[in-house]
Amino acid sequence: MNRVTQHLILLLLGGALLKISAFSADFANYVKPGFRPLLIAAGTVLIFLPVASAAFDHRRSRGVARQTELRRARAIEEAHLARLVGREPVIPSPAPSHQHGRAGGHRVASLLMIPTAVIFLAAPPALGSFAVQQAEQASHTPPPTLVEARPTTLKPGRVNVLSMIEFADLAWDDPSGSLRGKTVRLTGFVVPSGHGGAWYLTRMRIACCAADALTMQVVVKGVPAPETDSWVRVTGTWIPRKAGGTGTYSPPEMTASRVERITPPDEPYE
Structure with missing residues (x-):
């Protein structure tokens, strides 16, 4: 499951909690009225977390881009020095990949989104x-x-x-x-x-x-x-x-x- 999917799930969960607690009284179909402040706080935190994480990821991606440029410059320099002294250039090891299990993560994310989507589209009524x-x-x-x-x-x-x-x-x-x-x-x-x-x-x-x-x-x-x-x-x-x-x-x-x-x-x- 990539980070974009994680952020989307957290945003949906936070939005669902705020929808039923801050903007309506639907939360009372599931819990006692005294839980309303806790649900609003939880929904707010769930929305804040992916926003803060996205900002952090943006800053980190800029740092990764700078490191990539630096490695490219060093590779050009190494190739030039190798030609001058008549040796093979030293090729740096590639950065580790994080692509494993992405397909399975997407399937899990899809299953997690189903109950959240139900709350937005058709919230279950109180017990009858x-x-x-x-x-x-x-x-x-x-x-x-x-x-x-x-x-x-x-x-x-x-x-x-x-x-x-x-x-x-x-x-x-x-x-x-x-x-x-x-x-x-x-x-x-x-x-x-x-x-x-x-x-x-x-x-x-x-x-x-x-x-x-x-x-x-x-x-x-x-x-x-x-x-x-x-x-x-x-x-x-x-x-x-x-x-x-x-x-x-x-x-x-x-x-x-x-x-x-x-x-x-x-x-x-x-």
Whole structure:
């Protein structure tokens, strides 16, 4: 792989990082929002490196050209001296070649450019219903208990806006039953349930990046399912779990009184 190809790959990678982090919010499809400054810094460094390296290569090439001229002048001088004293001229050894493996390097470079080009042409969206259904299992793992995520008060007679993890935490592990009879509003995307008239309101939760995403789901009843993968805001009330259950985790349920279509949020993960 020659240096021009290396520089091009670094420029494309740096440009791709800046495109999704500095000039759009697409980076949030892959990592948490807090990583944005790091991605911008990394993209800037990746663009600066080939520019600085190209400047260094230019200066070095000028030095190589001077050395070539000097060797040519010495060869002419050696040939002249050899004729004067009647001997064979001493031929200096050629400069070492660096052409080995170039064809293979170009093939590797072509493969490295493919994922970068994909980001420019068609950046993959955030995880949706397909990823959820692929990872779906017969039994669900209960969400982590996040006491700090619980709202201080759920007020009757008003709409309480909760995150999916807050709702699941209160529905699964709240002895006071503070959700009972309260109107709540949740936001997520639609995943079909495959049975009855219910469907899943879903949100993915990540600790670092999309690779460690966990699925947070709420079973929505009382209204027809909107289009799969559409983002909606659901207002309704919690359906308490039946007493005497098996203890196996199942997603909490709610009865919807209103479903609003919304545009996908800039930060799709919780």
